[in-house]
Amino acid sequence: MESQEWNKLEEFKKCNKEFLSNPIIKSFLSNQENYQLFLDTIVHPTVENRNKLDRMFKAFYFHIRFISFISTSLYFNAVHFDKKQRQHSSRYLLTIDSTVQNEEGITFIELIQDPESEIVPxxxxxxxxxxxxxxxxxxxxxxxxxxxxxxxxxxxxxxxxxxxxxxxxxxxxxxxxxxxxxxxxxxxxxxxxxxxxxxxxxxx
Amino acid sequence: MTNRLYDLVKESRSNNEALETVIELFEPKLKKSLYMTNPNDREDLAQELKLKMISYITEYDVDAIPGFWEIKEKTDKARKKGY
Structure with a gap:
């Protein structure tokens, strides 16, 4: 019986080399608990076992996909937001930040303060x-x-x-x-x- | 943990508490993203990102994740085509 089970496993491994070298399958099976479930399913391929393995795998795969999806979308949304914000502030300058006419490079904010004043706030x-x-x-x-x-x-x-x-x-x-x-x-x-x-x- | 997130996201469609928990789980990533913009706009960005996250989470197609056997079948098919 023991050797029969072992044969079953070896046969599956031989027939599905490509499948088992899939990175996501590999990392799923590197978990002890998952691997045990996988062994049970190969040796006793009942519907119940197969479904259980399928569920575990879906949760595992979902976890990875979902986290990377949300992380990248957060990142790109933040980049997009910043780009829009910059565009907005360059198009609608505050009066104080805009340059004084005829004088290149001098903004209004620089004219507000009187450096010679004796009163310092x-x-x-x-x-x-x-x-x-x-x-x-x-x-x-x-x-x-x-x-x-x-x-x-x-x-x-x-x-x-x-x-x-x-x-x-x-x-x-x-x-x-x-x-x-x-x-x-x-x-x-x-x-x-x-x-x-x-x-x-x-x-x- | 793996199973928890799976169930939480599934539940988020109808349960606001689950949705809130999922958003809180991503809080550190959200905070990190805030550094993409200048300090004055960070609060706005945080709100914007949370809003986006709500739609991403509730509209995420949880059932579209391929199962273990589905992936096996796909690799089998691809191999057959190759021969």
């Missing part, structure tokens, strides 16, 4: 008090309670993004004393939160 929004940057009412109260020097250190550290050493140089102090002030200020804020923050935030 970036500087307008900069404040040297940390309290101006705070939106949270409890934190604002806490910062109001700090001394002027403590606030100065916090401003330089968090708004200016300086390190304690850099702040020390700027204020002509030792790094140790700046870092002490910094820590003390943070502790004070923390204490304030512990006192006041609790009842305010517990309702959330």
């Amino acid at each position: 970036d500087k307008l929004s900069i404040s040297d008090d940390i309290a101006d940057y705070i939106g949270d009412p409890v934190l604002y109260e806490a910062v109001q309670e700090l001394s002027v020097k403590q606030r100065e250190v916090l401003t330089l550290a968090y708004i200016g993004g300086l390190t304690d050493t850099e702040i020390a140089k700027l204020l002509n102090k030792s790094q140790q004393s700046v870092s002490k002030m910094h820590k003390k200020a943070l502790r004070k804020i923390q204490d304030h939160f512990k006192k006041k923050g609790k009842d305010k935030y517990e309702s959330y």
